[in-house]
Amino acid sequence: MAKVKYYYDSDTLSYRKIELRKRDKFRKMMVFVVASAMMGGLIVFFMYQFVESPKQKVLKRELENMKLHYELLEKKMAQAEEVLDGIQKRDNNIYRTYFEANPIPEEQRKAGFGGVNRYKSMEGFDNSQMIINARRDLDILSKQLYVQSKSLDEIIDLAKDKEELLASIPAIQPVSKQDLTRMASGFGWRLDPFTKARKRHKGMDFTSPRGTPVYATGNGKVLRADSNSSGYGKHIRIDHGFGYITLYGHLSKYNVKRGQKVKRGDLIGYVGSTGRSQAPHLHYEVRYNKQQVNPINFYYGDLSPQEFQEMLKMASQEGQSLD
Template sequence: MSKVKYYYDPETLSYRKIERKKRKTFKYILGFITASALFGFLTVFVTSHFVESPKEKALKRELSNMQLHYDMLNKKMNEASEVLASIEDRDNNIYRIYFEANPIPKEQRIAGFGGINRYKGLEGYDNSKLIIESSKKLDVLQKQIVVQSKSLDEIAKLAEDKEKLLAAIPAIQPVNNVDLTRIASGYGYRTDPFTKARKFHYGMDFTAPRGTPVYATGDGVVVRADNHSTGYGNHIRIDHGYGYVSLYAHLYKYNVKKNQKVERGDLIGFVGSTGRSEAPHLHYEIFKDDERINPTNFYYGSLTPEEYNSLLEKASLENQSLD
C-alpha cells in the first residue's frame, strides 16, 4: 500500500493531501524509462569503445607481436642488403676487373618487378603498407642474390680459365742458365750467318752443348715434332691454347711425340744443330694468334730480376745470329 503524502498549505494554515495525477505519473515513468535506456546505451558505448574485452586484448597483443616481427625482419633485410652491397662492390671493382670482365650495371642489380600488381592480395588490411613494403624489399633482395650468385659462378669460371691461362702461357726459359754457353742472338734485326745480310731474326738463340736438355715453357699439346719445316731442322711446336704456340728448333733429338700433353718444365728434347744452323744452339720462338712476338717478354717465371735484366741486355745486341 502506497504511502499517503501531505503538504502544508499556508493559505488555509492546514495540511492538505497530495493528489498525483495520472498524466504526471506517466511522465515520471516515461522519463525513468528514457533515462534507463540512455544510461544503458552509454554503458554499452563506453564498454565497447573504451573497455577492451579479453578477445580484443589477445588480438591486440597478436597484432603488436606481428608488427614487432616485421620490424625485426626489416632490420635483418637491411643488414643483408648492406652485406650484399659490399659483395657487389668487390665483385664489380676487384674480381671482375682482375679477370677482365665487364661490371654488372647497378640498374640490372636493383631492377624491380614490372607488369601486374603482384601485391594486390596484401591490400585492404590495417598493416597492408608495412606488409607490402617488406614483401617488395624481400623480392628485390632475392633478385639481387640471384644476380650476384650468377656473377660469382662466372667469376669462378673466369678464375679457373685464368689459372689455366697462367699455366699455359710460355713463361720460363727453355734452357737452364747453368747449361748455357751464352745467349747468341735475340729478337730483331741481326746479321745472317750464311749470307751476311741484315735481316729480321724472329726468335732467340740459346748457345749450349749438343744434348743439353730443352724444356716446355708452358702447359700444352705437342702439335709437331718433325723436320719438315724449312730451316728449323728437328723442331717441336707446342700449342698452349689461348692463341699461344712455342717453337723449339735445331734439336738433336726429341723426348716427346705429336699429340702428347706436356706441362711447363717437362723435358721435350735436346739441343742440336740440325737444319739451317751454324753451331749447336736452340732457336726459340713464340707465336700469338699466328704472329711471332718477342720471347723476352715471357721469362718472368724462371729468372731473377738481375738475370732478366742481363738477358735483355744481351738479347738487344745487334750481332750475328746462328741460323
C-alpha cells in the same frame, strides 16, 4: 823600470823632468787597451778562419761522411729504379695484357708531386739541395712502388680465375738459366750467318752443347715433332692454347711425339745443330695469334728482376744470329 823623460827649460837653462798629467796617462792607457783588444781580435779571427778547432774537425768529418752516405743512397735508389722500370714494363706488356687489363699510363706511374712545396723545411742550409734531391727521389720511388703494388694486387685478383691460362702461357727459359751468356742472339734485326745480310730474327738463340736438355715453357699439346719445315731442322711445336704456340728448333733428337700433352718444365728434346744452323744451339720462338713476338717477355716465371735486366741488355745487342 819606466824611463824618465826630461825637457830643456830655456828660462832656467836647465833640464826638467816631464810630469804627465792624469788625463794624459789615462789617454795613453786607453790607447794601449784598444790596440791590445784589436790585436787580440785579429788573432782570434785568423785562428777561426785558418785554424780548425777539434770540434770543427769532428763536424767536418761528420759532414763528409754524410755526403758519402747520400751518394751511396742515390746509387742504390738508381738501381732500384732500374729494377722497378723492368717490372713496370713487364706488368704493362705481359701481366696486364694476359688478363686484358688496360696498361697503367706512363704519366700516372712517373707522376711527381705538385702544389705545395713539400721540402721547404729543408731549405736554407749549406747542403739543402742535395738533401732535397735525395728526399724527392725517394718520395717518387715510393709512389711508383705503391702504384706497382696496387697493380699487382689487381693482377692477383684477375689470376684467381685464370689458373689454366697462367699454367699454359710460356713463362720459363727453354734451357737451363745457369749461364745467361748462352743467350747468343735476341729477337729483331740480325746478320744472317750465311748471307751476311740483315734479316729479321724471329726468335732467340741459346748456344748450348749438343745434347743439352730442352724443356717445355708452358702446358700444352705437341703439334709437331719433325723436320718437315724449312730451316728449323728437327723441331717441336707446342700449342698452349689461348693463341700461344712455341717452337724449338735445330734439335738433335726428340723426347715427345705429336699429340702428346706436356706440362711446363717437361723434357721435350735435346739441343743439336740440324737444319739451317751454324753451330749447336736452340732456336726458340713464341707466337701469339700467328705472329712472332719477342720471347724475352716470357721469362717472368724463371728469372729474377736482375737476371731479366741482364738478359735484356744482351738481347738488345745487334750482332749475328746462328741460323
